[in-house]
Amino acid sequence: MNKLKQRLSSSELFVKILLVVIFCIVITSFFTLSIVINRSKKTYIDTYQASTLILLDKIQKDYDSLNDNVNRIFDLADNSQVVEDYLTAQNDHSGTIIEFIKQMESTRSIFEGTPSNLMLIGKNGKTFVQNGGIKKQSADNFLTSELVNKLNESQSISQYVYQNSGPTTATEDQSGILYVRKLTHNKSVFGYAMIFIAEKDFGAIYEDLLSDTFHTVFIVNPDNQVISSTNKKVLGQTLPKKFFQETNESVTKVPLYSYHFTLYNTVDLNTLIANMNLIKPTILIAVFAIILVSIFAFFIIRKATAPIYQLIEHIPAVKQGDFSQKVDVAGTYETRQLGLAYNMMLEDLDSYFRHILETEADKRLIELHSLQLQIQPHFIYNTLTAIKFLIWQNENDRALEALDNFIHLLRYTLSNKDEFVPLNQELHEMTAYISILKLRYGNRIQFSQFIDESCQEALIPKMILQPIIENAYLHAFPNEQPGLIQLFARQVNSQLIIEIIDNGIGFQTTETDSLNSDTLKTAQLHYSGVGLNNIQERITLIYGQNATIRIESVSEKGTQITLNIPLMIP
Template sequence: MIVCTLIIGVIVARAQNTYTKSYIQSNDIVLQAIEKDYTNLLQNINQVFEYLDNQPIIEQFLTEDEMTAASIIDLNRELSDMASLFQNIPSSLVLIGTNGRTFYQDNYVSKYPASELLASDLMASFNETAALNQVLFLNGSLISESNEEPSIIYSRKLTDGTNVYGYALFFIKESQFSAIYTEKLDRSLHQTTILNHDEVIVSSTLKETIGTHATKTDFQGAQTINLGSYPFVLYDTINESVLIKRMNIIQLALIVWLLGLVFSFIFSFFLFKKVTSPIYMLIDKISNITEDNFSNQIEIAGTYETKQLGNAYNLMLENINSYIDNLIRMEKENHLIKIKNLQMQIHPHFIYNTLTAIKVLIWQNQNAKAEEAIQSFIHLMQKTFDKREAIPLGEELKISQDYVNLLRIRYGERIQTTFYSDDTYHHLLLPKLIIQPIIENCYIHAFPQNQNGIVSVFTRVHQDILYIEIIDNGVGFNQTTKKHEHFSSIGIENIDYRLKLLYGDDYGAFIESQVNQGTVVTIKIPAQQAEPASDL
């Protein structure tokens, strides 16, 4: 019992000491973040000061006795633009000119004539030094004592390079100034105080002490940090008694004491656990198999028999994973074969008809048209047998244009095809040869009996989805009664099937049609900047 008590005492003392040191170290990091926030606030305010000091209209407002109507309009515009610079700074701006003019951003600061402000103790204190920028503490009103909330004042002398023509003052309420540290420090654990160089408390978690005097000896044991360019020092005192209570050290000590009393039983328990834990681990891992998790192998440990079981289980997982990997690989290969087969299904009659038409052009001595047709045919064949499965939209449109050139040999100029596409989309990737079959359908089925017609191809991107619309003004069909040749043809069926294989059922080729109004085929795929994730 005595030994157990001594052990508890040592553990409690060491735990308290370690926990307190660790908390103080972590609090150092928090205090550094607080110092950085105050520095950022000061930098933001100084940027506004620089802006004010370099605006001619502000100088004119604070120096000249009279201003023209145009100058007043410019001033109002400038003040309106200036407001956006400090809208994120929790402060109130006051401008004071040597000509007697003042500007108040809001009603937080009591409004006084410039003559009274310039004669105030605060301005006298400000003018005692040659520094342009100062940070001062105001406990009440600018002119007289009042119950106004204490403020931190950021001040700047506005000069024309030689003489001071005005003053810019930022008033920040102490409650807003202190929010920077109260938001990061637990008030039940921390007593935080900020002193200026006159040893006056300018901000504190104990609000009743603000404005009173204190010395650094009053903060023995507190963590200290200088607030950058401020004439302030922050003292943070941690209430260690509250901190230790939060450790629940008494409960921990009781647990340790009870553990000491049953040490022999605990020792037996751990011996038993050492023998049986590998078995229980194996049971847990086996249950994961029902959740399709075959990658969680177990660590080989325990008795000889347990190790044999573990080895057998790991070997089984390796075999299962190998089997699944082979299935996935075979499925991907079948997937690629299906897509490539669909991609290669170009109607052989088209090739025959195209070559025959070219031959006729040669017989008719239309060599220029024949040469153009041959070039289009060569380019189309090159892209058809190109090993790339995904190509930029711009290349796909060029393939389609070549195809249209070949169709004109057979159909003449009675069907006009126009492409409308923004060049900014031409870098997007898509499976090749998905526009050409739809244009072919339009020529074959939309304009029977030598009808004239128009085919238009549009591309657009909306919410990261690429839409390609192929619109004809042909005979159309009734979608409620039949699907018509548009979708019964190999071309569009293949395109829709390919796109759903690649991207899922939300994508594909969608058709809308009305009798004697025409047909719209819309291709919908993700707008991809790089190669698609799956092998196309």
Template sequence: MVKRCNTLFFKIILVVLTGIVCLTTGLSILNIRASQQAFVENFVESQDKIFQQTDRNIYNFFRDMTAVTSSISTSSTVEKYLTETDWEYTEEAKNILDLKQYLKQLPIEKYSDMNLVLLGIDGKTLNYNDSSLVMDGETLLHNYVVKKALENPKKLICQYEEGGYTDVMKDYPVIVLAKSISRDGGKNVCGITLLTIKEADFRRYYDGFTTSTNDLLILNQDNEIISSNREEYLKDSGETRKLFKIIKEMEKAHIKTMNREENGQITGYMVQRLQSTNYTMLGMIHPDMAFDRVYDFRYIISVTAFITSIVVIIIFLLVRQQTRPLYKLVEKMRGVREGRLNQFVKVEGSTEIRELSFTYNTMLDEMQQYIDKMMEVEKAKREAEIHSLQMQINPHYIYNTLASVKWLIWQGNKEKSVQVIDAFIRLLRNTISNKKEFITLKEEIENLKDYVIINQTRYGNSVNVEYYVLPDCEEQKIPKLILQPFVENAFFHAFPQGQQGTISIFARMSEGQLKVEIIDDGIGMDNQTVRTLLDKSEGQKEHFTGIGVNNVDDRMKLIYGQNYGILIESKRGEGTKITLCFPEKKEE
């Protein structure tokens, strides 16, 4: 992973990617901030216009309510109905009819969601709408709003109540407007006018202003909240008290608009005194929140990320295309470092990389030619050395073999003598006369059999040799006399002092290779003896040739490469196993 991160390709991509991300991020932030600033300015300006329109809507409502209450206060018909007690039934019915005809002429008719109740000082009531009062007049006289209207006969009292006075409004929060009925300016009050509207219905007068990012509050003459699009403001809380404090600050500073940063967001406050009243309207706008809702940042980020990804992919492909030849060259050079000198690279890429690749190929070709020449020299020297060892038949071996034949003849065992002489002749012919370096496995096994016949004649039949060669292995080509040293070594060292035993030779094809195993059940060796066996040649007088185990290992590496050789597995008292593997090579 560390090596990959240190490559030229990775560094270029990292630098380019970092630059693109930084540039994209910076431009996106600048664009968003500029857009946000322009949006906030336009948003505040547009909301101020809507706020002014809302002010006019609410003003028109209170103007009409004021006109209704004022007209009722100066009406003799109303006064007569509320103060007269001795009515005949027909006369009272006529008076009620006249009174309703009069009320129909007032602006109350424009407000179908308003409820009008006339309340006399003695508890007499008249409900103008098609609904029923849920309490009698005596109880209604003890209502907080009614008492307040009686205490302030010249004022239009506006108050928020949790429930109305009729069966239609009793379960809903309402806004109650109350004013004393008096024709002499409040000196003699004969009743109370009660106008009731559901607080939820009243909100339609400022629906154009309130949104998920805008809030509005209406405060009465006592700075009590009578309506808001957020119900939590209708209850006394810490948030409500904070708003009252802001209103006082703005009125004290004689400003109508103010911006404050709260919890990392800008909140704009607008205060407006309703015309011709002492009611206050407070608007709150959240331009940052509105900006977040209008601008879909997830979409913007997704599009930006998509475009950035496309650019990065294009740059990635271009950079990879330019650096791939260089990367291939590095991979080939790594192979050369591991000893593989055939790692030529295709000349491609930019001019600089092409020149570098051409020079590398030339250098590699010259190096390969030099090494091939040196290998040929070394191979010739080694072949001469092996051939010389093969030709150097141990004189003592010849003397002792002939002496054994003589002894057989002296004993009169002509058949055995002929068998041994024939085996000895074949062995000498294949060793000295045959100039081939490679023979078939079948021929090598025949040489081993001749060698075993001679050894068993000289030393007896205490050591038995068994051959297990599969038919598909017989025509495989192997170096001449490659197996004999191991069988010879087993005869002399695995079974000392006439000990009986068996030498087994197995040959089979495995994964495209010829695998030969020479196994004995002799005394075995320790690791130190195995290392000694591989380090030096044996040089014993009784050996057939001067080829030792170490010569076989060197010879296989010279012929087949460093991945080939011999494997010796041995343990004291359990025997020895020699494994040799040869590439598949049949006689043509």
């Protein structure tokens, strides 16, 4: 995640331009897509509703045909002398009813296989049930029922009534429409004709044409009672009038004049639109186009900004002082001019800094040589005096050994021009130096060293340890006091830690001090006339801020000097 953030941050110009272009493409595509989809929806809905109106017109005609067929059967029964004789006579007319059955044979189906289920009930108590049905209500109960009373009170000769249960044992578990017709002779009612059509047969007229996936159909009577619907749960219920307000274009009202019923067709627009199979492909095409254009824009923008990022990639090298990283002059006119100016600037900077570096290198060599040659004159004087004293005492062997060590030390100091030497070599040269110091201090001061194997070949500045060791001999053990000086070297991560510890008199400090603290300045600790500042200046010239020298001292306990420099293994 951090790498991704860093990558985006380093490509800010490219990312911003690309995002702006993609944003504009997406916004344009969004508005275009919205317009196309909205117009497509409207066209699709209008077309679908137009086709639905054609179907509704057919449904209206089919219900008219059904009503005509029912009335034709009723007329046949009403005009049949056989029926009148059967329903008015008091005696049994078996032959008469058999003849009527033959007449009604052609009316067993009233519409596309829907059985007529004709029932005749006369005021004489006689009944007739077509298609072998068995009535579940006696003639006397029917003639005194509320239905017959309302029909007799009405001026109309027929009525259409919704019933939760059919009039025969075969239809008693079915809801449906009961057609009732008065049978009259000379305006005198002698009986009643009924045809019961189950709701499933009545609703089949629209269910065969209108899919219940999109359509919800309600057929209601003048009291808004649902007598048929695709939603069977609302059959027989009275729906509020506001439910059918035509404020919603998805509701279509179709009057069924023959019945005084109203058909309401409700279209689920959301489901209809979802079934368009247009929105998803359109969106996919738009997304594909956006991706394609974005990829094209990506390569165009990257090509246009590549010279700028090439220049940016070379800037860190310039910060590090590398002025050879010139950029290719390419791209647009603006980027080519920028590249030319950048390359000319690098040439000028390279020439200028090369001159400065050469000057600073010469200056640094002079300073290092000067620091290396700052050996106290009184050390040379004291050493030569000690050798002279040994010769005067006829200790020629010791004098010869001391003179050899002194010559060896001078040759190492003055002749060896190497700036860095391995740690083990530096310690070997310090052995000769310590031998010279023993001429003056004897063996009361012991020296030991503990070096990790991994640090033996580590490179350190030449003669960096000599001033510290000499200081311990000069100042840590006054008044012929015996003592011990120990040197430790170890590796910690990528640093070389060198510690020089003595158990001399030390001096009082309040805390661990760095070289620049006032406590160290007042300690007046000098290393062969060079001092700690000499060491600090040398390691600063060599390592910069990557090296430190620290001193810790406790009065009457001793002093510890720690040199921390970068580890360099040849």
